[in-house]
Amino acid sequence: MTDWSDTTLVRIHDDYDREMSDTGAPLDSRLGRYLTQHLNDLWDEDRTDPKAFLVWAWHVATGPIMSPGYVRKRPDLGAVRLTQSQEDGRLLVEIETPVGHGQLAQSVRPPYSAMRDWEIDRYAYSSDGHHLPLQAPHDESQPALLLAATLRLPTDGWTLHQPAGKWPVEELLIDDAKNALAVAVAGVNDIAGHRVARLIGSGGGHW
Template structure:
């Protein structure tokens, strides 16, 4: 079971991945390896990181090789818009109405709801069910840039035997980056605790 704290937003679950002998993450990667097989085209470190992060997290792999704290809506990776060789990690955090300076009156607007899944003090949030009242759901997106020179640019074609090892190293670095830089930012949104 992943161990989260106010500054740990993502955890690599290596024990679960290797539970049945072979890497489940590796099997999922092999299903998506066709995206890496174009030997005429060099894949950038950002493209590789985006692919392996997407495969390592839900909804592609469930449960994910990387588990994210249940109170977060998502942690995603994509090439930066201004420089596609760089990577951006996006942490999407649902915010309750109480963070607003001017709040809707009690009972006027629906807010995020708990979906019943809890892991320690962190509850998963879902949009409220449609009803007779309008809903106001707020999110904060924390964007964490990673320059191209900090990313692994894999050889093309990447030998299948190396794919899982290279992907696991990449995912571990991204997870560390999320926790080191995103953990304090998420904690600060809620005054140091959630």
């Protein structure tokens, strides 16, 4: 399992997927159950479209449909989604994240005194002890200014997996989905990881 880092935003939990299967058989997959349950959500004409298939597989493999997901986002991020542009159909990565006041450059921080900020969720867990999720202030008797950012990036350089479109057995559908998701996870970390790091990671406040 890959540890979280400032530039690792998403990762795959394949071992957990097999451990939580119904039968424990080598080919049994928790992801497979969810894919087959939601296959009717994928239009027939989209089953051979690499972008549409990936968007569908990502939606199924992440929360709230799969919880915990086959693909998991770093705990401090609000959301990591794949979508298609309504303008030209290109594949986009969309990342939502809370942004603390201290992660902004000094010159653009809020001009208010005693204004509350995001707080670390004290009941949350992160495998590395860092990158903990943030929440609204526990003490709501004071004003708060809670900032967030949405980063949208095109994925034009990705070489997407080509799905078969017809899957006579569930294992073939699972293979197509896992291959497509592996490309996306590597791509998200590659094109977005360094940008998110400069926003909320060790480089925060210096962009």
